[in-house]
Amino acid sequence: MKKLVVYVTRKLPDDSIQRLKSQFEVKMWPMENEAIPRDVLLEEVQKADALITMLSDQIDRQILNHASNVKVIANLAVGFDNIDVHYATEKGIAICNTPDVLTDTTADLTFGLLMATARRIVEADQYIKKGQWRGWSPLLLAGQDIHHKTIGIVGMGKIGEVVAKRATGFDMEILYHNRSRNMNAEIKLGAQYCSFEELISTSDFVVCLTPLTSQTKELFNKAVFKQMKRSAIFINAARGAVVNEADLYEALLSGEIAGAGLDVFEVEPIGAEHPLLTLPNVVALPHIGSSSFDTRMNMIDLCCRNIMHVLTGEAPETIVNKEWLLKHMKHL
Ligand code: DGY
Secondary structure, eight states, X not given: OOOOEEEESSXXXXXXXXXXXXXXXEEEOSOSSSOOOHHHHHHHHTTOSXXXXXXXXXXXHHHHHHOTTOOEEEESSSOOTTBOHHXXXXXTOEEEOOOSTTHHHHHHHHHHHHHHHHTTHHHHHHHHHTTOOOSOOTTTXXXXXXXXXXXXXXXXXXXXXXXXXXXXXXXXXXXXXXXXXXXXXXXXXXXXXXXXXXXXXXXXXXXXXXXXXXXXXXXXXHHHHHHSOTTOEXXXXXXXXXXXXXXXXXXXXTTSSSEEEESOOSSSSXXXXXXXXXXXXXXXXXXXXXXXXXXXXXXXXXXXXXXXXXHXXXXXXSBSOHXXXXXXXXXX
């Protein structure tokens, strides 16, 4: 019998997908650092029964219309704003993501980015490597304290909660804003729920961890940066499009806010000519929130398990479109 075909849109280590290879025909885009061209993806989805996709792939109506045999798409990310989930559900395709396995790693990076931005660690590294260090001086590369300051977390999901846990180790006051209250964070970590307006106007560190949706697109704009403290540092480890980048640039340039740590950008990848990269008070990372070796392997393995489950008629471990589950797994 012909084996079912799983198409992987980026080169992944062979041993990481071994469990798929034992049951299915696995085809893969051969480049590790280059996204699959749209025309190749359109061609390949027509022959596939399942896909492992990256957050850089736009899985829209056109792609889904070509995916007539695809039963499951496992996105190698917790975020799924790159997929038209509504249309995929209409087409009967299960959409899976990779929550939980990346929570601690992404929270570590988020807090690290906050620390690097506040204490000017990247600037200091460049300063010494460029041979500019002439001697100790009282205010040399003086940054901002982190301990005992107020952190405001916008989007108190699993990652937000673990960032808050990190913040307790620095005796920070923790504010958060979310669609729903996170009682665990309030009771265990002492986080205080507040309005978005109160959070942005009182926090020393505004940390964005909210998913990108039509409601959060450009949530951080000119008016919002204006309300922040002039000493505030803005951290974004969610999605670039949650921010109006031109407004952020202006706010940083004019001193309306003090700095920004950015792991994500509106259109990725960005080149060195991007205006935000020209500012000394910006620490920029190439979307590496969950990128530790262990976590990326765990994410790949979870994608493989989800595909195996769906293709063998079982429920996936982590599903985005719960409606799919209700319709296809009536026996559960
Ligand atoms: C995700 O998984 O959505 C994150 O952006 C990875 O860093």
